[in-house]
Amino acid sequence: MSETTKETGGTGPSHRSMEISVALFMALLALIGIYGSNKVGIGWADDGPRAGFFPFYVSLAVLISCAVNLTKVLMSADEGEIFADWNQLRQVGAVVLPTAIYVGLIPYIGIYVASALLIAVFMRWFGHYSWLLAIAVAVGVPIATFLMFEIWFLVPLPKGPLEIYLGY
Amino acid sequence: MLEDVTNLFHGFAVVAQPFNLVLMVVGIVLGVIVGVLPGLGGANGVAILLPLTFSMSPTSAIIMLSCIYWGALFGGAITSILFNIPGEPWSVATTFDGYPMAQQGRAGEALTAAFTSSFVGALFAVIMITLVAPLVASFALRFGPPEIFSVYFLAFCSFVGLSKEPPFKTVASMMLGFGLGAVGLDQMTGQLRLTFGVEQMLNGFDFLIAVIGLFGIGEILLTMEEGLAFRGNAAKLNLKVVFQTWKELPRYWMLSLRSCLIGCWMGISPAGATPASFMSYGIAKRISKNGSKFGTGQIEGVVAPETAAHAAGTSALLPMISLGVPGSPTAAVLLGGLLIWGLQPGPLLFTEQKDFVWGLIASMYMGNLVGLLIVLTCVPLFASILRIPFSVIAPIILVLCAIGAYTVHNNTFDVVMMLVFGVAGYFMKKTNYPMAPLVLAIVLGDKAEEGFRQSLLASQGGLGVFFSNGLVSTIMTLGLVALFWPLIQSGWTRLRFGKKGLRPAE
Numbered sequence: 001m002s003e004t005t006k007e008t009g010g011t012g013p014s015h016r017s018m019e020i021s022v023a024l025f026m027a028l029l030a031l032i033g034i035y036g037s038n039k040v041g042i043g044w045a046d047d048g049p050r051a052g053f054f055p056f057y058v059s060l061a062v063l064i065s066c067a068v069n070l071t072k073v074l075m076s077a078d079e080g081e082i083f084a085d086w087n088q089l090r091q092v093g094a095v096v097l098p099t100a101i102y103v104g105l106i107p108y109i110g111i112y113v114a115s116a117l118l119i120a121v122f123m124r125w126f127g128h129y130s131w132l133l134a135i136a137v138a139v140g141v142p143i144a145t146f147l148m149f150e151i152w153f154l155v156p157l158p159k160g161p162l163e164i165y166l167g168y
Numbered sequence: 169m170l171e172d173v174t175n176l177f178h179g180f181a182v183v184a185q186p187f188n189l190v191l192m193v194v195g196i197v198l199g200v201i202v203g204v205l206p207g208l209g210g211a212n213g214v215a216i217l218l219p220l221t222f223s224m225s226p227t228s229a230i231i232m233l234s235c236i237y238w239g240a241l242f243g244g245a246i247t248s249i250l251f252n253i254p255g256e257p258w259s260v261a262t263t264f265d266g267y268p269m270a271q272q273g274r275a276g277e278a279l280t281a282a283f284t285s286s287f288v289g290a291l292f293a294v295i296m297i298t299l300v301a302p303l304v305a306s307f308a309l310r311f312g313p314p315e316i317f318s319v320y321f322l323a324f325c326s327f328v329g330l331s332k333e334p335p336f337k338t339v340a341s342m343m344l345g346f347g348l349g350a351v352g353l354d355q356m357t358g359q360l361r362l363t364f365g366v367e368q369m370l371n372g373f374d375f376l377i378a379v380i381g382l383f384g385i386g387e388i389l390l391t392m393e394e395g396l397a398f399r400g401n402a403a404k405l406n407l408k409v410v411f412q413t414w415k416e417l418p419r420y421w422m423l424s425l426r427s428c429l430i431g432c433w434m435g436i437s438p439a440g441a442t443p444a445s446f447m448s449y450g451i452a453k454r455i456s457k458n459g460s461k462f463g464t465g466q467i468e469g470v471v472a473p474e475t476a477a478h479a480a481g482t483s484a485l486l487p488m489i490s491l492g493v494p495g496s497p498t499a500a501v502l503l504g505g506l507l508i509w510g511l512q513p514g515p516l517l518f519t520e521q522k523d524f525v526w527g528l529i530a531s532m533y534m535g536n537l538v539g540l541l542i543v544l545t546c547v548p549l550f551a552s553i554l555r556i557p558f559s560v561i562a563p564i565i566l567v568l569c570a571i572g573a574y575t576v577h578n579n580t581f582d583v584v585m586m587l588v589f590g591v592a593g594y595f596m597k598k599t600n601y602p603m604a605p606l607v608l609a610i611v612l613g614d615k616a617e618e619g620f621r622q623s624l625l626a627s628q629g630g631l632g633v634f635f636s637n638g639l640v641s642t643i644m645t646l647g648l649v650a651l652f653w654p655l656i657q658s659g660w661t662r663l664r665f666g667k668k669g670l671r672p673a674e
Binding site: 015018019022026029030032033036037040049050051052054055058059061062065066068069072083084088091092094095096099100102103104106107111115118119121122123126127129137141142145149156157158 | 220334336337339340343344346347350354357359360361362385388389392393557558559560562563564566567570571574575578580583584586587590591594595596598599601617620621624
């Protein structure tokens with residue numbers, strides 16, 4: 001992988017390899033689509049196309065486009081552009097990971113508690129705020145949300161053991 | 169025509185009810201906040217706030233949602249000018265001259281110019297909608313399934329042929345969207361498609377989840393690359409500056425008019441507000457006497473893109489309410505809202521739900537006016553929102569996105585899907601796969617497919633039904649022209665200029 005970069009001064013996975021990966025991934029989805037469409041039938045019944053007709057041709061189109069895109073990428077010269085440098089990717093990952101945990105926890109502890117945890121983690125780890133401020137905001141925002149959504153607009157949100165304990 | 173004017177006044181009466189007025193102001197404020205914050209752009213913000221409106225009447229709901237839309241349109245300009253961060257894709261062109269102006273201490277001038285131009289552009293588009301929408305709707309009442317499908321066909325082909333993204337990437341995006349939209353229960357045969365026995369896939373992928381994930385989470389992830397700091401210029405808007413700028417602006421009425429037309433034209437087609445703003449900037453640069461100074465803080469460089477972008481954003485609602493085909497992802501979200509409230513967007517809306525449609529159109533006038541007043545007075549307030557450190561704002565945005573994703577179907581699986589779409593959106597954006605066709609395909613895929621199959625049902629399987637009469641053939645041909653436009657264009661230039669190609673690039 002070349003070391004030359006666009007604006008950043010670091011190294012990272014090359015743009016080219018990313019393009020190839022994305023095209024391959026989409027092609028994989030297309031193949032899944034083709035397989036799934038086949039299961040419900042892709043031909044013509046008496047009264048028109050069967051359920052799998054449309055998804056089949058659509059998936060085929062995706063496959064063909066991916067092939068074209070892939071060919072274009074493979075045929076063009078590698079200019080050494082990087083997709084993002086590892087630093088940037090680390091920052092992105094630093095958001096994706098807590099969010100993934102957050103999303104995973106919601107069904108179990110409810111969205112309010114999970115949100116409080118997420119905000120506290122962000123403020124403490126990334127923002128280096130004091131515990132007091134972090135907790136204040138982390139508790140304040142879910143409470144405000146609770147008031148706005150549950151009480152004012154009457155929109156229920158997932159709740160966990162804490163809320164059940166409090167009688168909601 | 170006269171009847172429409174009466175309807176419009178009736179619409180104003182509906183809007184002027186105190187509850188709706190309050191909603192309008194709330195909507196605009198929320199909209200500007202949403203437009204100012206990254207990751208909560210127009211389409212995403214409307215999607216998240218959509219469930220709040222379930223307890224209101226559809227008319228009140230659409231008034232609030234469309235005001236959020238206007239607010240977001242205005243808000244995008246604030247961050248572009250003050251922070252060089254485009255709040256929306258269509259505010260990118262505004263940063264070219266807006267940010268230099270702010271750096272020269274002329275932020276107030278730039279902001280006033282931007283807001284006023286937006287107002288003018290939107291107003292122009294709304295007047296056009298008032299005049300044209302009922303005509304289009306009455307015309308469209310004569311549409312049968314083949315005609316309906318041909319309109320969708322035209323819309324999708326325009327995306328492929330007329331957007332600046334590589335066509336095969338657009339096709340891939342779009343087709344993927346169709347595929348995703350097809351997951352779940354097939355309406356015509358009652359069979360389950362592509363669910364592979366996973367219970368949560370029964371309902372398929374709701375496009376709102378896709379919107380929140382792609383445009384919301386994806387946007388945040390992209391912003392994360394730049395790190396966690398927003399540094400911007402101070403913004404104070406005093407009345408003197410406002411009036412001074414207002415005195416100067418009428419000089420550019422020709423530019424304004426041109427931008428309005430560009431905006432309206434591009435807004436109606438699914439191309440949308442972003443290309444409109446770039447096109448308008450480019451043309452203004454070429455035509456203006458000060459063209460060479462564009463990029464250093466020319467006020468025309470702010471007027472042109474803002475007028476066009478707002479005209480486009482507003483006129484994107486025209487095909488939505490009259491034909492049921494949204495002209496932009498945000499319009500698609502509004503369309504989704506209409507479906508959820510049980511309204512059938514399209515020509516029937518004009519005959520069966522007059523209150524709603526004209527209330528919406530009237531709110532467009534008032535919403536823009538109120539919006540202009542609010543942004544002119546409250547800019548420092550909104551700008552200071554961005555001063556809140558990212559480590560505080562980012563999790564809050566994530567929480568709001570999660571809430572938005574959950575409330576669509578009260579399903580925590582959707583929140584997971586939102587994250588998946590978010591990561592996918594990040595990769596897609598970085599590799600130049602356009603997201604708008606994906607979203608539009610998820611929204612419209614079912615309806616387009618339905619139109620296709622109903623047409624074939626009627627014609628007993630012959631594809632010729634799509635060219636069976638003048639109207640549908642015309643639309644289909646337009647679609648094919650749009651699809652192959654880049655080829656046509658290059659062929660045409662080859663013919664005119666021979667092998668030498670185009671004029672020297674600028």
